[in-house]
Amino acid sequence: MLEVIGAILYLKVRRRLSINSHLLVGIIIFGLVNEISLIVAESNVINTSYLVLIFILALCIVNVFGNIELDRKQRKISVLIPAHNSANTIVEALESIKNQTYRKWEIILINDASTDETEEIVKRYLENNKLTLEYVRQKEHNYFKAIRHGLKYANGEIIFVLDADKILFNQNVFYRAVSTLFGEKCDGMFVGIRAMYQRLKDGKFHLIRPYYRNEASLVKTALGFGTNIYANYAFWRREVFETSVYENYLINGMPAWYNAKRNLGLRVVNGNFVGLRYRIFKKENLIGESFSANDSKRLLKLSTELRTLHHIVSRIKIPAYSTQTAVYSAINKLHIASLCPIIFKCGQTSLKEVTPLIAEDIRNLKLDNLYLKTIIDFGSNFSPQKSEKITIPKGT
Incomplete structure (x- = not known):
């Protein structure tokens, strides 16, 4: 008894x-x-x-x-919207949030140095629609800095970044996200993405590949030269977003699901439902902002991918790196990357083996940049037995 x-x-x-x-x-x-x-x-x-x-x-x-009661406590979602010259799209983004069946949310809209009528349109919209919205501005255009700035005003237990040119897929996205995120007791939850060619007309559906929190995911990221194999669109627990996601994604530009200190992925699950629609304007980069042929954006993307690659190979040994890279690239083009066999073990992968392949890839992009040349030179001459103390002059 x-x-x-x-x-x-x-x-x-x-x-x-x-x-x-x-x-x-x-x-x-x-x-x-x-x-x-x-x-x-x-x-x-x-x-x-x-x-x-x-x-x-x-x-x-x-x-x-016993009448077991499920946890009925509603968690607030803080939606961060970095908006740069988003006059044509911001209203539909706000409408998609306003129509959610799950009502406990707030919006932090960051005007990311817009030069168009974004601010005027937002003010007119708020005059006719009551939304829990915090409006802030920043003078210099920077996507990641805008998110970091907006996070200071967030009060929710869940953080979600919604780009101003995207909209929530339907009225139940927030409800399903909260149910999954706290039902699974995970750090974050990926959502599916669907292209939208015209209003009310759906295009290609991008199902997020199954996420596995293991070293195999890291190895496949390394075989793709540091390219993010998952999307960064996810709902995050606030404490995780303010620590790991903040440092690795918002500061260093590496994948949001990657924890560089532990060299392991976060506890993320697939939502298995479509959460976002994005517009087709030009060539899109699904792991961040719209990606054009602009050299500065290409340089930023390459530098963050190289940073990710160097972090991973410094703690995982990938035998026959060039051969495995070729096999993975071929299988990945068939969209069956999860079936690709990979070989790895504890240790380090020599940068002298990795760097020539990266250099060839950069030459194909025809990017002539001193920064990239320095990284290639570093990788070509790197030896784990050598060390050098570098003093950076004050004021640099």
Whole structure:
């Protein structure tokens, strides 16, 4: 009886149990069956394993007959919207949030140095629509800096970044996201993306590939020269976003799901539903902003990919790197990368083996840049046995 009472108190402390007549009847029957079994068995000694079994059975009885209440607490979603020259798209983005069936949310809209009518349009929209919205500005255009700036005003337990040229897929995205994120007890949740050629006309659906929190995902990222194999569009727990995602993605530009300090992925799950629609204006980069042929953006993308690659290969040995890269590239083009066999072990992959392939890839892009040349020179001459103390002059 003490163990039955202990089972009740255990669940009661967690505020998930409602004591009712069904539970009392179940406990009485359980107690009678238990006592009868002891009388029949004529046991002189009750051992530990028997007590553990009784406690487990008591928990089961309480769970079955007690009214177990699901956690009904609503978590606030903070939606960060960095908007740069988004006059033509920002209203539809705000409308997609306004129409959500899940109502506990707030919007932090960051005007990312827009030179068009974005601010005027937002003000006119707010005059006719009541939204929980914080409007902030920054003078210099910088996508990641805008998100970092907006995070200062966020009060929610969940963080979601919605680009101003994208909209939520339907009215139930927030509801499904919160249910999955806290039901799975994970760090974050990826959402699917669908192209949108015209209003109300859907295009290609980009299903996020299955996410595995293991070294195989890191190796495949390295075989793609540091290219993010997943999307960065995800709902995040605030504490995770403010620490790992902030440092690795918003500061260093590496994949949001990657924890560089531990050289392992975060606990992220696939939402298995479409969460976003994006417009087709020009060639799109699904892991960040719209990507054009502008050299500065290409340089930024390359530098962050190289940073990711160097982090991974410094702690994982990938034998026959060039051969495995060629095999992975061929299989990945067939969209069956999850079936690609890979070989790796603990250790380090020599940068002298990796760098020539990177240099060839950069030459194909026809980027002539001192920064990239320095990285290539570093990788070509890198030796883990050599070290050098570098002093950076003050004021540099």
